[in-house]
Amino acid sequence: MNKSQDKEIRTRIAPSPTGDLHIGTVRTALFSYLFAKQNDGKFIVRIEDTDKERSKKEFEKDILEGFKWLGLKEDEMYRQSERTDVYKKYIKQLLDSENAYISKEESKANPPAGGAGKEIEVVRLKNPGKKVEFEDMIRGKIEFDTTELGDFVIARSIDDPLYHLAVVVDDHEMSISHIIRGEDHISNTPRQILIQEALGINRPKYAHIPLILAPDRSKMSKRRNATSITEYRQKGYISRALVNYMALLGWNPGTDRELFTLEKLIEEFKLENIQKGGAAFDIEKLNWFNREYIKRMSEDEVFENVKENLPTSIINMSEYSDAILRKIIPIISERMNVFGDIKQMSDDGELDYYFKNPEYNAKDLLWKQDTDLKTSSEHLKKIASLLEGINENDFIQDSVKEVVWGYAEEKGKGSVLWPMRYALSGRDKSPDPFALAEVLGKDETIYRLNNAINKIG
Numbered sequence: 001m002n003k004s005q006d007k008e009i010r011t012r013i014a015p016s017p018t019g020d021l022h023i024g025t026v027r028t029a030l031f032s033y034l035f036a037k038q039n040d041g042k043f044i045v046r047i048e049d050t051d052k053e054r055s056k057k058e059f060e061k062d063i064l065e066g067f068k069w070l071g072l073k074e075d076e077m078y079r080q081s082e083r084t085d086v087y088k089k090y091i092k093q094l095l096d097s098e099n100a101y102i103s104k105e106e107s108k109a110n111p112p113a114g115g116a117g118k119e120i121e122v123v124r125l126k127n128p129g130k131k132v133e134f135e136d137m138i139r140g141k142i143e144f145d146t147t148e149l150g151d152f153v154i155a156r157s158i159d160d161p162l163y164h165l166a167v168v169v170d171d172h173e174m175s176i177s178h179i180i181r182g183e184d185h186i187s188n189t190p191r192q193i194l195i196q197e198a199l200g201i202n203r204p205k206y207a208h209i210p211l212i213l214a215p216d217r218s219k220m221s222k223r224r225n226a227t228s229i230t231e232y233r234q235k236g237y238i239s240r241a242l243v244n245y246m247a248l249l250g251w252n253p254g255t256d257r258e259l260f261t262l263e264k265l266i267e268e269f270k271l272e273n274i275q276k277g278g279a280a281f282d283i284e285k286l287n288w289f290n291r292e293y294i295k296r297m298s299e300d301e302v303f304e305n306v307k308e309n310l311p312t313s314i315i316n317m318s319e320y321s322d323a324i325l326r327k328i329i330p331i332i333s334e335r336m337n338v339f340g341d342i343k344q345m346s347d348d349g350e351l352d353y354y355f356k357n358p359e360y361n362a363k364d365l366l367w368k369q370d371t372d373l374k375t376s377s378e379h380l381k382k383i384a385s386l387l388e389g390i391n392e393n394d395f396i397q398d399s400v401k402e403v404v405w406g407y408a409e410e411k412g413k414g415s416v417l418w419p420m421r422y423a424l425s426g427r428d429k430s431p432d433p434f435a436l437a438e439v440l441g442k443d444e445t446i447y448r449l450n451n452a453i454n455k456i457g
């Protein structure tokens, strides 16, 4: 897109480092990033840390690392705490032009018990009390009567600006052309426009995007939903899947296409197509995206990720080998949304038996409709002899099934296949015995069948 005649498109994300990187912030950042990049513009990250008490370096670190992990690379980065002199200049300008004044008042914060608050001098904007109108790129015309806002405070002192002043100054100094932010900021916009007008600076374009809602369309709450990106990262979500899913939270391409790389999103994204209503966060849908991204990974990449998530207790097992792990990946993959699920599978005992002889009681080998373990033992002996006939190189599930199936049909599938599967896994629930046999290989399979026969005695 050639926008060379126009002013450069510059967007920003302006997180306050008062908590971990929130998914809502990520989506705002993503939309801002996409819009800037598709117009050959710049995407700016501005840490809004003027609230000294609530801002923490650890949150700033979490936020910046989160953007990096998601691939939302900024072109410029600023920190409001390092820009006090800039704000001071503008506060002075407002005082000199009599658009603002210093007001002596009693501090409402922490008054001593029974006493009055200490005296402070704040800076207030002289509010002309008028109708402010602005054109929102998503919601259209928005009107607001500012009279009821009174002369609002814009700084605690000349060295200590508050949010509205700092935002207006920075958006101007950083030549932000489009302010894309959550619709919870709509009510802030009239105040910010009044400050712009008092300073005689240009108004950027506004696009207020709908909020992300919980699945039941209530407000997202930390308590009930994972709202921090770090949590998703720790659970093992793939960053590209998360970006893809977030892009479709409130925006749609107007086609059935769902899978988008970041590059493709830059091409296809349209700010005007953002919906006005809130978008409900759907973890199932996110899981679907994650599975799709796993499917598209190379075998080696999947292997590396699976191994990384495998508890060391499994890797230390006597029969652990990368070769067996590779063989069980298709089985694991069917049951996995994110690589982090592997830990749970392991905790649930779903992985051990691939890497060590299972422990179980002989009575568990008995199919529920059988009464005598001798029957189970006979079946196991027969299966072992049938499997002996398969060439080691042909020992795959189809050939195992082929030799056992006829016998199982003749004697009763449960009666034959239950003890076979139990002998191999030692568990009530596991993949079918043919898949297990292929993973374990001929020798180990026959070894385990014989173990079961010996257990019955």
Ligand code: GLU
Pocket: 013, 014, 015, 016, 048, 167, 180, 181, 185
């Ligand atoms: N710092 C504000 C926040 O964290 C955002 C300001 C803005 O986008 O204008 O909500």
